[in-house]
Structure formats: C-alpha cells, structure tokens
Amino acid sequence: MASLSLLSMPKFDYSKFLAWYRGLKRYQKVLFAATAVGLGIIYQFFLLLYFGLFGAIPNKGDLSNLEELQASVVYDANEAQLGKIFEINRTYASYDTFPENLINALVATEDERFYEHNGVDYTALGRVLIKGTGGGSTISQQLVKNTIGRKRTKNFGLIIEKIKEIIAAKRLERIYSKEKILELYLNTVPFGENVYGIEAAAERFFSKHPSQLLTEESAVLVGLLKANTSYNPRLYPNRSLERRNVVFAQMLKNEKLTSEEHEDLVAKPLTINYNYLSTNNHQPHYMRMVENKCKELLEDETKRNGKPYDIKNDGLRIYTTLDAKVQKLAEESVNEHIKVLQKQLAANWGKTRPWGREPDLLKKAIESSRRYQYLSNKGLTKSEIDRIFNTSVRMRMYYPEGNRTITSSPLDSIKHLLFQLKTGFFVTENQTGNVIAWVGSPSYEFFKYDYVTANRQVASTFKPIVFATALERGFKPCSYYKNDKITYTDYNDWAPENFDKKYGGKYSMPGALANSVNVVAVDLLYKAKRDNVIELAHDMGIESEIPALPSIALGVADISLVEITRAYSSFANEGKLADMRLISRIEDKSGRVLFENRKPKDKRVMKTDNARLMVEMLKGVVDKGTARRLRATYKLPNDIGGKTGTAQNYSDGWFIGFTPTITAGVWVGGDQKSVRFRSSRYGQGANMALPIYGLLMQKMNADTTLDKYTLPVFPELNSKLESRLDCADFVDDNGLSKFFDSFRKKELSDDKIHRRNKGKRLLKGIMDILK
Numbered sequence: 001m002a003s004l005s006l007l008s009m010p011k012f013d014y015s016k017f018l019a020w021y022r023g024l025k026r027y028q029k030v031l032f033a034a035t036a037v038g039l040g041i042i043y044q045f046f047l048l049l050y051f052g053l054f055g056a057i058p059n060k061g062d063l064s065n066l067e068e069l070q071a072s073v074v075y076d077a078n079e080a081q082l083g084k085i086f087e088i089n090r091t092y093a094s095y096d097t098f099p100e101n102l103i104n105a106l107v108a109t110e111d112e113r114f115y116e117h118n119g120v121d122y123t124a125l126g127r128v129l130i131k132g133t134g135g136g137s138t139i140s141q142q143l144v145k146n147t148i149g150r151k152r153t154k155n156f157g158l159i160i161e162k163i164k165e166i167i168a169a170k171r172l173e174r175i176y177s178k179e180k181i182l183e184l185y186l187n188t189v190p191f192g193e194n195v196y197g198i199e200a201a202a203e204r205f206f207s208k209h210p211s212q213l214l215t216e217e218s219a220v221l222v223g224l225l226k227a228n229t230s231y232n233p234r235l236y237p238n239r240s241l242e243r244r245n246v247v248f249a250q251m252l253k254n255e256k257l258t259s260e261e262h263e264d265l266v267a268k269p270l271t272i273n274y275n276y277l278s279t280n281n282h283q284p285h286y287m288r289m290v291e292n293k294c295k296e297l298l299e300d301e302t303k304r305n306g307k308p309y310d311i312k313n314d315g316l317r318i319y320t321t322l323d324a325k326v327q328k329l330a331e332e333s334v335n336e337h338i339k340v341l342q343k344q345l346a347a348n349w350g351k352t353r354p355w356g357r358e359p360d361l362l363k364k365a366i367e368s369s370r371r372y373q374y375l376s377n378k379g380l381t382k383s384e385i386d387r388i389f390n391t392s393v394r395m396r397m398y399y400p401e402g403n404r405t406i407t408s409s410p411l412d413s414i415k416h417l418l419f420q421l422k423t424g425f426f427v428t429e430n431q432t433g434n435v436i437a438w439v440g441s442p443s444y445e446f447f448k449y450d451y452v453t454a455n456r457q458v459a460s461t462f463k464p465i466v467f468a469t470a471l472e473r474g475f476k477p478c479s480y481y482k483n484d485k486i487t488y489t490d491y492n493d494w495a496p497e498n499f500d501k502k503y504g505g506k507y508s509m510p511g512a513l514a515n516s517v518n519v520v521a522v523d524l525l526y527k528a529k530r531d532n533v534i535e536l537a538h539d540m541g542i543e544s545e546i547p548a549l550p551s552i553a554l555g556v557a558d559i560s561l562v563e564i565t566r567a568y569s570s571f572a573n574e575g576k577l578a579d580m581r582l583i584s585r586i587e588d589k590s591g592r593v594l595f596e597n598r599k600p601k602d603k604r605v606m607k608t609d610n611a612r613l614m615v616e617m618l619k620g621v622v623d624k625g626t627a628r629r630l631r632a633t634y635k636l637p638n639d640i641g642g643k644t645g646t647a648q649n650y651s652d653g654w655f656i657g658f659t660p661t662i663t664a665g666v667w668v669g670g671d672q673k674s675v676r677f678r679s680s681r682y683g684q685g686a687n688m689a690l691p692i693y694g695l696l697m698q699k700m701n702a703d704t705t706l707d708k709y710t711l712p713v714f715p716e717l718n719s720k721l722e723s724r725l726d727c728a729d730f731v732d733d734n735g736l737s738k739f740f741d742s743f744r745k746k747e748l749s750d751d752k753i754h755r756r757n758k759g760k761r762l763l764k765g766i767m768d769i770l771k
Contacts, residue, residue, distance in 0.1 A: 285440025
C-alpha cells in the first residue's frame, strides 16, 4: 500500500523549476535563496529542539504521571480531615465532582476553543504574533508549564520554552481525553497562598468542596488564575470582584450564561468564607510530630518503583489517634487561660520588666532573632542594625486576645514576645497510649518551638514517682514521716525546705503527697534509694537524664511534658505503660495499607496494688490537697487524680491530671526563666497550669459525645487496700495526739490493719441492724 501511494504521488519536475528560477530577476533570486536558507535553518532548529538539544521535551512517560505529586492528608480518630503535609498544597479531585459552572467558567475564560484544537490554538497564537495581544497558551500548554515547569524565562530562552510547550501539549492531547486534561489542570494550577489545585482553593476561600461551588464562587477562583496575588479576594476584594465579572462576560460571550443570568450574577456582592486552617493545619506542632513519625514508620517501605516514600508529595492518607473535638477544646482552654494569666503577669511586674535587671536577657533575644541574623549576615554595622531595630514598621503581632497588625519597632516587638507566657498541653489515653490532643504553644505563627516536647524543671510533679518507688520497695502508706527540716551533710549541707516554711508533726504518705511536703519527699527518696527512683522513672517512660541527686525528689530534673504525662498514665492504667501512638494507619493514594497499628502494646512498670494506692493518694491531692481548686472553683464531679508542680522562683508551673480513661499534662512558663511571676499568689502551678486542665474538663463534661472520657470511675478498693490507707494525713507533736501517738506502732502489718478495719465494719453492720 505504501509503495502504491508513493507511485501515485506527483513527481517533482526539476526542469520546470529550473526554467522558472532562471526567469527570475536577480533580486528575486537572492530573496528566494535567503528564504530557502531561512526555512532550512528554522527546520534544522525545530529538528534539534525536537530531539532535545535545548533540553528534553516531556515524553509520554513524563506526561503520563502528571497527577503523582499530591499532599498527604491527615485524618483524626473519626476519619475527619485534620490537615495536610505538603511541599506544595495540592490534593486531587476527580472530574465528576466538578460542577458544570466551574468547567464553563474555566474554558470560556482561559481557552474558549479548548474543545476544537489539539493542544495548540493557532487562531490565538496568530493573534499574539500579529497584534501582540492575548496570552495564546491553551489549557494544555498551561498544564505542561504548571507541572513540568520552565527553565528559561527571558528573550530567546522564553521562545524556546514556548515551542517546547507547544510540542508537549500536542503530545498531551494524544494521551488524555479533554475531560482528563481539565481534571489534571484544575488539580495542579496555583491559586496563590501556596495553594495548588481546585480542592485546596475551594477549601481555602469558601470552606467547601469543589462540587458545592456556586457559579459566582467558581468565577472568583477562575479569575484568580490570571494573577493569583493581584486578584486574591481576601487581599484585594475590589480587584477580585472586577475580575469575577470579566469571567461572567466571557461566559456570556460563549453562551454559557443567558443575559438574565449574567445580569443577576454581576449584581451579586463578593463574599468568601475564608478558612486558613483547613489547609494549613490548626496545630502544626502536632502535624510535625505526625510527619516525623510517618518517616520513621515508612523508613523501610518502598513504592512499587523501588523509590522511598516522600511524605510531602506522595498523597498518603494518614489516620491518627487525635480526637478533633478534644483538640479543639484543649486549644480553647489554653487560649482562655493565657489571656487571664498574661494580664496577671503584666500587673505583677507593673512598669518594670525582667530585662531591666538582666540586660543580657534582652540582648540575647535580639541577637537570636531572624531579623538580626539576616542584617548581620549582610554585613551591616551595629549602629545600622540598631537604627533599623528602632524604626517603626507595620507588622503582624501576637496577642492572647487575638493577633493583629500594628505599627511597632522590631525592638519593641521582641520585648513584647519575650514577655509572653508559653504553654504546652498534652492529652493521652491511658489504656491505648493514643495521643488525643497536642497543643504545642499558644500560637504556632509566633512560637514555633513545641513546648510539649521541651525539657523543663518538673518540680513537684516528680514526687509521685518517689512515693511509687517507696511502695514498690515495701514501705507502708500509713507509716508516718517527720516533718522536720534536715541538713544533709553529705550533700554540702543541703537543707530542703517546705514551701510554706512550716515544720513539726508527722505525715503519712497520703498526707505528705496531698500537701506536697518537700522534707517528707526527700526523706522517702533516701529511704527508697535514689537509684531505685531513677530506675522506676525510666520504666515509666521518662527518657530524659535524671541526675543522681537528692534534690530530684523536689523535681530539679529537666523532663518534657509528654514524658511526665505518660508516666502518670501508668498509675491510671493499673501499673502498665502503653506505647504512645500517634498514627493508627497509613495508606498510599490508591488505598493500599502501608502500616497499621491494631493492638496496643504495654509493659508493667509497677504492681497493680501499688498503682491503685497511688491513684487513691493522687485523688486526695485533688479532693483536699494542692489541686482542690478543681473541686472548689471548677466544680468538677469527675473521678480525678493529679498533682501540681511549681519550680523554684515560679519559673515553671505544672499540673498533671488523670481520670480512668485519659491523662492530661499542662506546663506554663516563659522562654527564659526570668520571665515569671514574682509572688506565690500567681506563680504556683495551681494558678499557672491547673486552670487549663479545669477548663478542658468543664468543656468535655458539657459535651455528651465525650462521655467515654469523662464518666468512667475508678473501681473501689478492696478491703485490704482500703485498710492500707486508713490513717490520718497528719499528727502533730502536741498534747493528746502526742500521747496517743506513743501507742501507735511505727508500721502496722497489712494483716493487723485489715483485721482492725474488718472489726470496725462488722460493728457498724450490727449497729445498723439494731437500728
């Protein structure tokens, strides 16, 4: 067939061409030769370009994978979307979810002959070459540019890139249907604010899925494509409105709107429902932890092509343990209390500030700022930097009541941020180890450091570990310990003091823990041995280094909030520590399961009976001790145990609280220890940290869907364990109590205590019958 076709083709008559050429005038011959040479050069240029001399043109393989780069989506425990992890914010939506008005607006505005051409609109291209107006690029060409990118953007280099895009666009149209090209385009095109793809854009500007977009909303988003900053509806609403109406005009011109529809739409005001959080994550601290954990879990996994997984670009579906409702309430609790606390701090300092006494404090903050480092690296002198730092500019600034734009000098902004109290809040499930809330700071925008993982002096929150060690070593809860100030000569005459400076009498373990008595905690540390205390702390999940000093009984060790909170969860879990779980399942974008964490693992860290005794003693802290504010002020009816903590000079405030199901930890303090309260009225953990826990529990109690966290109660102690706690918290050294104390044995055996209490209950039963 091929040979027949060739035979049937007309033959070139060389003699006629030669006769024609000889008949030309001289100048005509020169012009013809120049034209032929020019066309030959152009042909050679296209040939060289086609075969990659000026850089490779995307081939079929390149163009077949345009939908690969996608943001990974993170879901909460109820499989609701929490946020995304991405290099560029792009998720994928299918063509059948796009409303007709969106497609009509796009084609009418960006490529009105889209369904007629094969990748290149020669009419539009000719208009550009002749008149110099219009863009000329089809949707197919723009798709190539958005996904493959341009290497040269000026002069001749730009012409080369445009030609390469034309060739690639024609190849593209041979691979995909028109509908698929529109799908790929809308999923990859940038909409500004680091948002890529129609799904992310619809979420950002209208808080909805693309399928729900109204015609006027679709027009706003299509209008953004011309210049996604200049026509941003949040930043420039008037410009966006004008551009939206241009889109309507194009739709009218292309008969996608009637005159009446056009008139109605143009009359509509511009309205958006902006949702920054939907795509940039409410708690980036938590998302960073999820990203790091995913990398760890998928370290040995590879894709089908043998390459490792890229968390930011492979469109993974990551299912976490976070409870979005609890997370939201935790954030609200932090924000509500920090507003109150910051006002108290300002009142406590009056017109002075910490750097008034410590100039190096401010100097260090200035020199560690990004602005200072940038200016210093540019080679500016100190006087030039000082001038810039004292010049007022417009800037966005953090305030507990809500961030706002102000006019301020960089120096004043550093002072402002340095004086702000920071907080971390962490909530975990006792039996599963699931992380259900994680608040790394009051504002990620301004405080990117994660205070949940920050190591700070844990203060009295460490004492329960000392008491638990004593129980594990066989000490009885109802033994009494002297409340005397003692000097420890083997440690440079160290003499620990009680917070209230009161001494005398004796405390049982429950009484000493409820009232956070320092001298008894140190006495117990000596009796139970420091090494045993440190060993138990590590068994309970504390990985930070703990110094072998007697002062660890008072919490001088620097330990993170996540560590100490998890340690407390083992009390509520009957002496077992569950592995911490952030992620329950990871799937690739096709739904294939890459990781699944089904069965929680735990290890026993203390005897069940001792854990139950610790729960009862820590409940006493809440009912009658340093955390009684939970009952008196916050009126919490829940079954709660917990412990407050106040570091030296009020630099750190702590509260760790637990119910049968969850344990929550709160830390509050300044970046620098000098940023602190100067009086016990505000500086104790009961004022700094405890209210955040109290507010969270109030909010959770009000939501019946969270009953699984709030309603459970600890099982009642059996008679034997109950008898071990049947003693007074404190006995003094005066009068009859001293006399009766002489008849009390130092340590009654468990059997004797049990028999005594059994007799009491029997007598009470007889009296009830007689009544």
